[in-house]
Amino acid sequence: MDKVLVIQMARLGDFMQTTPLIQGIKQSNPSCRIWVLIDKSLHDVALHCPCVDEILTIDTVKLYRMAESTHNLVGLYEELKQKCAFLKELRFDCIYNVNFSPLTAYLSSIPQCPKVVGYSLCADRREIAGSPWFQFLNTIVKFAPLAPFNLVDFFTNPNDLGMHTNNHLHFLLSSAEQHAAEKRLYAHNISQQDCIIALQLSTRNIQRQWPLEYFSELAVKLLKNEGTHILLLGSKEDEKRAEIFKQQIMQTAPAMLKRIHDFVSKTTIPELAGLLSLAQLLISCDTGTIHIAAAVDCKILALFFGPARVEYTGPYGRGHWILQVSNACSPCIEDKPTCDDYLCTRIIKPDTVVSAAQHIIYNRALDAELPKDVTLLTSYYDKWGILYEPVDSRPLTLIDIQNVVYREMGKKILDQSYCPDLLEFEDTYRYLSNTIKCYTAIFKSVLMQGRKLINSYYTNHYELQCAALNDDMSFWHPWIDYYLCAIRYGTQQQVQSIFVSGLHAATELLSKLAESQKSTVKQVPQHETAREYIC
């Protein structure tokens, strides 16, 4: 019987996105025992993950506080030595470390284990490197929004667990918990015939947060449908925001307040999951709550802007909806906004969200026009994982093509026998094929660049040539970066062969596309980034 440890020391959403990996490990080896190493705050969440056999926790908050409140390193060392002693005694057959962080890289080195999948510390004891697949994730993430795989698929695929299609997040509610949630809503005079819409008002990071006045306008418009109830969700930190929200409703539509039910700071995570399991729709920005909702089959309408990109952390599962903002400066970096006014948080208007919500719940036609820079997408699967398809037709961009090409490369990393197939392509990217004819010239251009890369790879001075590549080759920069990372952090032979075969796969697809299409040339508009100077 194998003993496996999965390390996920990040937040709620990250843990939820790791549950398909845990499930996949169990399915591929039902007799194995799975241990998880998580932050103490997620203990209850892990208890609801069906395939977890043992839970190990570290109270990181306590350790952070200790680290900042004392200068006595002796005390800290002794405390940590005691806290980590249990890890040292453990032996595992395999450790999955899915966090790209020094903290988990160090932790993964404590138990005795012959194999670490995911991220681990390099020989220089400073840098963190991953297996080719995780190195690919790492490289691609730097070039968001072209992430060709959702984080869940990245997590699930490292060992080719055969879980590409219909992965699902897992949060198992007991019948008692389910019943308690029903009772709770009943106590609020909400019946099973009512339409329940949950609103998550806050996000951890203000860059991802929709304005409160938009939420209140949205609520008022949704509540115009009799029989609609709104549940306010959130943690203790969100209490003040919920209060202001209710005051705004009081001023504009006081009669509707009775159909707004404030559960902010009044639920545990299992209780939150219970309420979500009874809701028809959750409307939220990019939060951990959307991943809980996805796990309990609550439909989601997610509002993504700022650093949030649907391709990477969008709600997982079929039939979720996302309004994604892609303005000129998007996506910005987490905790490092490029502006002071967070303009992108205001681009999606309440009317757009109302229209999308009514389309999802009542199948009404989308009557509101989407603002410029906003796309409405819906999730679906291909055999490699989740994808997000735009609802409306729109011009193809270079980023779309990049996304396609890098997904092809990823497939090749996962499966060396994979061969690009035009039919599969057209099926997967059915929303692109209508407009793809206009971009044959771009295909040809990037195809030539790709071939140039392949040719240069077979010479002896590839690194030098990579360094000399200019902006014209920007399409391929993530791939070049991937190569350079790969040769830097060991596993060269493996990664190099993957690199070149991935490149072949991409150029093969592009060749097929270019040959199958004959059309006019249309240039993709270049985004002007230069600073304006006075003439």
Added chain:
Amino acid sequence: MKQQENIFVKNLKTLRKKNPQLAERLLDIRVPGYYSVVTARSGHPVLHVMNITFHSMYDPVKEGQHFADYHLKNDDYRPGEKVAVFGLGFGYHLKALVEKNISCIVVEPRIEIVRFAMEHINLEDILAHIEIYTETDIVLESDTRLWPHQPSVKYSKSSFDRLKCLRPVSRTDHTDIHHQSQEKERLKITVVTPIYGGSLPVARYCYAALKKLGHDVELWDASIFEEPFAKALSLDVHDKNKKVLHDLFLHLISEMIVASCTQSPPDLLLALAQAPLSIKALERIKKLKIITAYWFVEDYQLMEYWRTYAPYYDFFFTIQEHGFFEELKKCGLKHCYYLPMAADPQIHRPLVLTESERQEFGSDISFMGAGYYNREKMLQGLLDYNFKIWGTGWNPVSVLWQHVQDCGNRLSTEKTVKVFNASKININLHSSVCHQGINPFGDYLNPRTFEIASCGGFQLVDRRSMLARHFTEDDEIICYASLQELRDKINCYLQKPDERLKIAGRARNRILKEHTYEHRMQELITFIRTHMPEQFFVRKQSIPIIDDVDTFCSRHPEVQSIFKDIDCKDRGVAIDEITAAIQSRSGPLEYQEVLFLLLNEFHAKFRESAA
């Protein structure tokens, strides 16, 4: 008026016996018109200056007795111990001490108060028992008790601070034991230089001095950007575009400094005048709980950019005092402190020159410095001497040009020192952009005043109001107030080589005793410690440290191999040092190494959140 004169003459006669130099100086002192005398209810005269009443308006004599009783009782005074009183006022408190047979030193930084007191109060009884000092640069002995006369402290706060900072810590002074332990502590300090300019060498001197004082110092040398910065500004583009480039360049350097501070936060960031630190950068550095200090070694009336930056520093050190401090306080700055220029005796030192060096750098009289307007005017009156002018910015079409050496190029520090050594007389004239010659209101001393003295060079310097605080005129330094006086003194001292040597020797001794950059940096650190003790150590305390490595290793033998690569003799070792040692090793991580790396991660997280 007659009675006033009589009192003054009597007092002066007594003082002359004890301190003839001070007595002579008092003859030339004029008391400002805003000094006045008010009468207490008891009928005693009381000094009143700028809303400050220096003694009780009821009974100053009684109050003076309280002063003496309070300190004798509460300060655990034992007969025979030395006492220094800060503030003369009208001397009621001193009279009470003298009556109790206590002799003391009196430090009164305002010489005009001494003159005024001697005009209005009969001090004959006490003058015989006290020593009056009018400079605050005196260094009190460590076991001297310092008793402040509070109204005097209020009126001369910065001088009092300075006196305290210059005072060595007494081993027997229990109130200072806390500071004593702090003095030993090795601080991590980053010194930020400007990209170019006069304060650039000063930054380097500060760096060297702080190192000598035993601190862990890093020099953030922005001068490496001088060439690209000049290149960007020399582009043939619109002035406003040039401004954009200028701001972007400074922004980049600022960001680099913030990044360095985030990576490895110092306890103290000391920026010299013109250091390229933006307001946003300063705000972010403050969030890292790093103390920021600025040494503004420029004339605040000439260079006004300090208004923009001063409010963003925790400490602002200046080479000027009155007027400037009021302006700084208006900007909301809490801690400003007078920190005059200084010299680095290892750089600015007496040299044995070769004959050819004497030929090249020597002359009867020389002037070193930039060609400011007042210098152009004044020095034209010296063209009949064997006269060499060194420095930049001189007008090639001026009559002075024939005396300008080395085509008016900037002289290296090494050559400058040779000039100071080789010249019989170094003329020092403080710059002004509006005066015809000497600025009659000039206050601060330029670095050259200290550097020439430190080289053992003889100088004639224009008289400045702050000069007397640092040098004794006619004994250590010779001053002039007009071209005629300058010429007279040149003529006089050219004939007296021995006299020149003696005066220069005394000036150098004064430098070594009181005016090196080590003195200044010690003073700066002491001032910061005194005024911000808690904040000063909050970050320090937050860096986990092992104080006693030997004991730790004996308790946890598994860590011994980690510490063998760290030089930790007689000092604590911080987590970042241990991390660096672990990362410099190779092979699979051992458990104990992982624990330290994890600890460093937890602490790094705290640093990040602060950032």
